[in-house]
Amino acid sequence: MLQSFRHSMTWVHTWFGLALGFVLMVCFFFGSLSVYDREIDRWAIPASRFEPQPMPSFDRMLEPAFRRIQLTKEAREEAQTRNEEPLPDTLPLHEWGAYTTHRDPVLSMWSGFELTRPKDPDNDHVYGVMTLDPRTGQELSEDKLKIGSQFFYPMHYELHIHWLGLGYWIVGLAALIMLVALVSGVVMHRKVFREFFTFRPKKQTQRSALDLHNLTGVVALPFHFMFALSGLIVFAGIYFPVGETMMKPLAKAHQKLEASRTGLPEEAAGIPAPLASVDAMVAEAQRRWAARGMAGEVGFLGIHHVGDANATVSVYRAGTDRVTLTGEGIHFKGPTGEVIREDDPKTAAAGINDFVTGLHLQHFRHWLLRVLYFVGGISGCVCIATGFIFFVGKRKRQHAATGSQGARIVDALAVTTVTGMLIATATMLVGNRLLPEDLPLRGVWEERIFWSAWGLAMAHAFWRTAAVAQARIAPAWREQCWAVAGLAGLAAVLNWVTTGDHLFKTIADGYWPVAGVDLVLLASAALAIVAARKLRLREQAGAPAAKEDAPAPLETAHA
Amino acid sequence: MSTHSLSTLHVVSRVAASLLGGYVFVWGFVTLGIALLMSAGMPYDEATTTLYLLAFILFLVMFCWAFAAASLVRVWAVLGGGGLLMTGLAWLLIPRLL
Amino acid sequence: MPDALLLAAALLCGIAGMGWLALAMDVHWRQLRSGTPARKIIVTLRVLGSTALAASLALCLTVDHVSMASLVWVMTLAASALIIAFTLSTRPVWLAPLLVWLPART
Structure with missing residues (x-):
């Protein structure tokens, strides 16, 4: 399309990555949480905390x-x-x-x-x-x-959008774009091997954001690629429903044949x-x-x-x-x-299919691989978040000069899908511990809390990113980091208060499902505090002359 | 990277070709592939699984090609035209497989 | 829990291997030593790095079935590379033990 293959791929990476990046962020984050869906279930339903x-x-x-x-x-x-x-x-x-x-x-x-x-x-x-x-x-x-298993898990493959099964299709498109972004990213990246281990946090924000984007993208590339691809293959029957449409007679005939062959x-x-x-x-x-x-x-x-x-x-x-x-x-x-x-x-094709599917669905027993999957998923979140930050940082000064709102809108949406999503998640867990135990439709209320918190975070993000239009760092990032820290910490404390299962007890008992969720909540809170303080420094340094570029709430994506 | 030389219409058409054209092409490939494998004696479910394993890799390649290719007409011709052609051939083969 | 120990060893080998491969690159070598490494040192570092990564795979294979082990190994490599990158960016001296057999010249 453009003058060279590399230019065309850069265009594709930038614009498709931006458009679907917000969805990918949701898929990667809730996909990572789904690795521990059963453990989150235990945390959320204290009556089920047993072996x-x-x-x-x-x-x-x-x-x-x-x-x-x-x-x-x-x-x-x-x-x-x-x-x-x-x-x-x-x-x-x-x-x-x-x-x-x-x-x-x-x-x-x-x-x-x-x-x-x-x-x-x-x-x-x-x-x-x-x-x-x-x-x-x-x-x-x-x-x-x-x-975990009824809300976060479906979120990562259908976004809880049920109308016409649209959620599946949006996620499917995002997964295809993830594959495209990985291929085009490698084409764009001139120094895949020379900068393999490169991360320069002390450099200008633009530079360190790009470093982190490349690092998390390249190092975990096989993971990202296999998960996007296997996710698509798991739902191939939805995306290419040949058996329900064009080939329905063949599918029916096959079913009949199988029934008589197998005797079922x-x-x-x-x-x-x-x-x-x-x-x-x-x-x-x-x-x-x-x-x-x-x-x-x-x-x-x-x-x-x-x-x-x-x-x-x-x-x-x-x-x-x-x-x-x-x-x-x-x-x-x-x-x-x-x-x-x-x-x-199994036939050869079924064998490969079951391997690819098994790799994604992870029914196997392997605690280390689960940890590594979680880390891989979160590194995907960091990769996407830093992509947004780089995009905004690269354009905000030019947009400020021309009066364009583009960078500001992207920054607001990035805040919504990075810290806003964390706020929604943590608020839901807080709500889970505060709602009366025997409230009718308790789960429905928890979902309402989740969406309301996300909506509020989005409103806040659009309100508090006005600074981007003047080429400064949006205070929304810092303020939402504080909210994440407060809410995540509060969720862990409330678990202690309402169930008595505090960390000393769960760790001493070796009850890792609940201890693990609490530990991740506290670690997220700590990272959010670190990020908020760093953002404050960068905002102050960049305030008068707009010297510094985009914010660096990279750590928050770890939460 | 400049897209100023490209009209909005060109970009919209290119994006539509990559997604819709790509989808039609992969649909054609999957249905024709299943029909051909079945003609060669493979059972329906195995043929479907085989094509599903290949479908998204093919989509990825065709999607990238839709942007790499110089001529937009050729992109539409190959993706849309090729996809319809393959779907049509598969359609003709289906009754013979029952 | 010998399995946990073997997997920990696999991760350590992965980290060491990635560390040696990183130090074979000029830019990271200079984070610990001055100048550029001699050709012979680069080759040695790369051999050490590759050997450690291979050892990591071997350790994974002793614990799990081959399909599982290869998956664990690929993920271990990614995690190791991340750990090395973050160590190099914040506390490069922590990698000094990897070069302990090469006394600093000055």
Whole structure:
């Protein structure tokens, strides 16, 4: 497009990076938090602060629990819109599922029901959910939001924008642009190897921001590339839905063929039949895994066509010491308990796909790799944040001279997505500790707190970045750093006050899920204070002559 | 880096070509690729997985090329035209695979 | 917890390796010593660095399955490079032990 390949790539890097950088910031930050989603859940739901539990007995505990699962009012109303006739009080059962991991003390269960006269025959199910304490068989209130796995985790792949599935598409576009930014960044960067270890914090802000941008981008490049790519591959079926559109006949034919080949019936027989002992099937599955030299715990238990003669029970392994997904599913006839089949050995393509997916979803057990993933994700945040700072710093003097508001708007949006996002996150955790325990729809209130705090931070960012239009450092950065420090510290203190689980206790007990969240909160607060003080110095130094360039709240991105 | 020589229309068209044209091209590649692999005897799910693994790398390359190429007409012709052509061929192949 | 120790050793090897590779570059060499390093020293530093990184991989492989180990190693290298870059920018003297076998001339 421009005079040279390098110029064209620079243009692409700058403008696409700017446009999608704000989304990428959200993806990288909440993606990093998702590495520890289960731990954040423990912090947010004190009643679930106990050791991870294995899959409990189906016959004694799970079956009665499954039968208690009801549709929520919202789910029933939503399902009604998809049904031709008024839904009866009790819907026919279709499937049950129970899922746990080596980091989950509580069990996620769901029950799928069939619509009686669906408008769309391919969209004829509705689900009820339950969270179970496997020690007692009692359910936990669904009003308590699992902030890590139900809020931060979906945020990083769909932004909680549900309309037309738009959130997925925005994130998908951002991930593609991340790949583009990495390639174009390497093309632009003249000294990838010569400046591999270079970071000069004492130089002019522009220079040190660019150093940090290059450092965090280049050093963790394989991580950034693989995560953006594998994220896209995980949702490839959403981005290129060939099986639901153009190739639907082929997909359907394949499904039919698979059902007859594997002996796993697609449809219910319509003849009621009781289930044999599922515990015996689980024991048989574990015996078969052990015989293959891959003993393991059960991660996922699924029952199809519940109560029907065609019922099947599928038992899958939990994550292990392998990167790749290792379900190794074994399938049983529900009414008799005889083995129908074991999953086929993976084809080459499926093997690669499961590795790439497993690498991203990280069901495996490896504490060090989890830490390194977190660090990698945060380095991505630093890379994006410093990109904004460089962009603003490079243009603000020229914009100040011409009266353009461009640099100011970008700076305000950068404040919103860097420190503002941290404020929203920390405020949500504070709210989680302050809201009454038995407040109805407690989780909804927590989400409202999150979005309101982010909105306020954005308003503040636009108000307090006026200085950028005069080519100075916006006070918004410093002020929001103080807010982050206060809120993050407060969240850790409130955890102590409301639950008694202070750091000395959790560390002494070796209870790392809660200790870790508290430690990260306190470290974030400390970094935010350091950043705020440095910003004050730079603001003072740059105040009269506008000598210094953009702010350097680089550390805050670590929070 | 100067874009003053480029009209707004050119930039908009270039961006549209990179995203929409790129998407159509990859769609065509994926559907035709699945159809061809299935013609060669590969089952549907394996063919789909294989193409999904390649799709985004191809998108990345075509996206960058959309900005690197000198002629905007050629970009639209290859991405949009090529994508439609591949999709059409895949369309013709599908009934033979059932 | 021998696994934790082996992984810690892998990380240390990664840091040392990245440190030696960095010190083989003029600009970082001058953060600890004066002048430019002799050709022979550069080669030695690079060999040391590469060996340490290879040792890091070997240590990762003793702990985990090969697919997991390679992932841990790649991530360890990234973390090591970050640690070295930040050390060079704030406390370069902390890397002096890496050059202990080369007495400073002045």
